[in-house]
Amino acid sequence: MNNFLFDQQHIWHPYNRLPARQPALAASSTQGCTITLDDGRQLLDAMSSWWSAIHGYNHPTIIAAASEQLQKMPHIMFGGFSHQPATELAQALIDISPPSLTHTFFADSGSIAVEVALKMALQYWKSIGQPRKSRFIALQHAYHGDTFGAMSVCDPVDGMHHLFADNLMPNLFAKAPPICHHPSEPLDNQACLASLAQILEQHHHEIAAFIFEPIVQGAGGMRFYSADYLKEAAALCRHYDVLLIADEIATGLGRTGKLFACEWADIEPDILTLGKGLSAGMISLAAVLCNERIRAGISQAAPGLLMHGPTFMANPLACRIAHASVKLLNDYDWQTAVTQLQHIFSQAWQGLAHPDIVGIRCLGGVAVIELNRDDLAGLIQEFALEEGVWLRPFGKLVYSMPAYTMTATEAQQIAQVMASAVMKALIAADKQDTALKQQRPFV
Numbered sequence: 001m002n003n004f005l006f007d008q009q010h011i012w013h014p015y016n017r018l019p020a021r022q023p024a025l026a027a028s029s030t031q032g033c034t035i036t037l038d039d040g041r042q043l044l045d046a047m048s049s050w051w052s053a054i055h056g057y058n059h060p061t062i063i064a065a066a067s068e069q070l071q072k073m074p075h076i077m078f079g080g081f082s083h084q085p086a087t088e089l090a091q092a093l094i095d096i097s098p099p100s101l102t103h104t105f106f107a108d109s110g111s112i113a114v115e116v117a118l119k120m121a122l123q124y125w126k127s128i129g130q131p132r133k134s135r136f137i138a139l140q141h142a143y144h145g146d147t148f149g150a151m152s153v154c155d156p157v158d159g160m161h162h163l164f165a166d167n168l169m170p171n172l173f174a175k176a177p178p179i180c181h182h183p184s185e186p187l188d189n190q191a192c193l194a195s196l197a198q199i200l201e202q203h204h205h206e207i208a209a210f211i212f213e214p215i216v217q218g219a220g221g222m223r224f225y226s227a228d229y230l231k232e233a234a235a236l237c238r239h240y241d242v243l244l245i246a247d248e249i250a251t252g253l254g255r256t257g258k259l260f261a262c263e264w265a266d267i268e269p270d271i272l273t274l275g276k277g278l279s280a281g282m283i284s285l286a287a288v289l290c291n292e293r294i295r296a297g298i299s300q301a302a303p304g305l306l307m308h309g310p311t312f313m314a315n316p317l318a319c320r321i322a323h324a325s326v327k328l329l330n331d332y333d334w335q336t337a338v339t340q341l342q343h344i345f346s347q348a349w350q351g352l353a354h355p356d357i358v359g360i361r362c363l364g365g366v367a368v369i370e371l372n373r374d375d376l377a378g379l380i381q382e383f384a385l386e387e388g389v390w391l392r393p394f395g396k397l398v399y400s401m402p403a404y405t406m407t408a409t410e411a412q413q414i415a416q417v418m419a420s421a422v423m424k425a426l427i428a429a430d431k432q433d434t435a436l437k438q439q440r441p442f443v
């Protein structure tokens with residue numbers, strides 16, 4: 001059997017049926033922002049492999065660090081051992097993150113980092129003698145991952161996990177802040193702050209933490225929201241003694257134009273999760289940072305242990321890669337690069353208009369066209385592929401989160417192809433709608 005027919009019949013792909021309706025593209029190599037397929041076609045990558053390959057693919061500095069580590073020590077158990085890749089990475093993360101975050105836990109993926117963050121918050125309250133504080137507040141439209149704890153803080157209605165609603169922790173959801181175009185845009189956040197305040201007022205004695213994606217809600221809708229909301233929401237949580245968990249798996253390490261999106265609102269969470277771009281799109285790694293309050297709380301009561309320890313915790317190869325990637329961020333002007341991406345996309349889309357385009361927003365390395373219909377994602381992806389661009393729109397959202405190192409020419413090409421693919425799909429859909437109307441018999 002052809003390899004790719006085998007794939008289609010036997011291997012699950014993300015959020016997909018088996019067998020898949022369409023075979024996956026056969027990728028054979030990557031370089032910079034280009035993906036080469038088995039048949040020789042080259043695609044310009046608008047997705048940076050789910051927002052993770054922040055310096056582009058096969059960056060020579062990272063490849064060199066990885067190769068050296070691979071020869072020396074690809075893995076060693078973290079129980080009883082430590083190693084330079086882990087200590088150097090932890091030090092680097094503590095140095096660049098908000099100053100109060102001084103301790104690190106390494107996990108294997110974003111979802112697991114969220115599990116550990118939730119666990120830290122629960123264990124903190126148990127340790128300090130307040131075991132009733134055992135629920136979480138999240139925002140509507142939130143996305144925090146696919147494992148059970150993470151699913152329980154994803155949007156219960158719009159999220160991807162309503163199938164499991166009966167199996168999840170009964171958490172609480174506050175109204176999401178309104179979408180804005182820039183975190184500093186003045187917006188009326190009163191209604192959603194009131195929603196959070198009401199939940200806190202009623203339930204604070206049973207709430208461990210408020211978990212949120214700072215400034216950009218990613219997979220739950222690519223929604224940008226205002227720094228003022230975040231600032232006031234954080235103050236409300238502080239007032240009711242509810243911990244703050246910032247999930248920066250998508251936003252962290254420069255994606256929104258700040259190193260951490262929390263900086264937009266000038267807040268310091270108790271716990272912060274990192275993933276995706278952490279290991280530069282090369283290997284799976286995530287991290288949870290926490291402050292001294294959390295560490296001391298967890299350590300204060302017996303058993304005092306943080307009860308988590310994955311087999312591949314702090315994998316040296318992954319840590320070495322992540323450390324090389326974080327060092328690279330210090331070596332080039334990522335902030336100018338990301339700001340330039342924002343300008344290129346927003347300029348390219350200035351004249352873009354159609355009644356079905358309901359939102360266009362660009363912040364740092366995130367560029368989004370939002371439609372009011374969710375049936376065109378496949379068609380738009382196909383049109384973009386014909387033009388040599390890899391997009392993976394979901395539902396109503398056509399977006400790009402490219403590598404920071406993408407050239408201006410490449411970014412312009414992606415922006416143009418996205419705009420033309422969206423317009424072609426909308427025009428095709430309009431024609432079809434008209435044809436359907438005309439076919440309808442008069443009655």
Ligand SMILES: *Cc1c(COP(=O)(O)O)cnc(C)c1O
Nearest residue numbers: 109110111143144145218249250
């Ligand atoms: C992607 C994502 C996760 C989950 O990370 P995985 O590595 O896919 O498990 C969690 N939170 C946010 C905000 C994310 O964007």
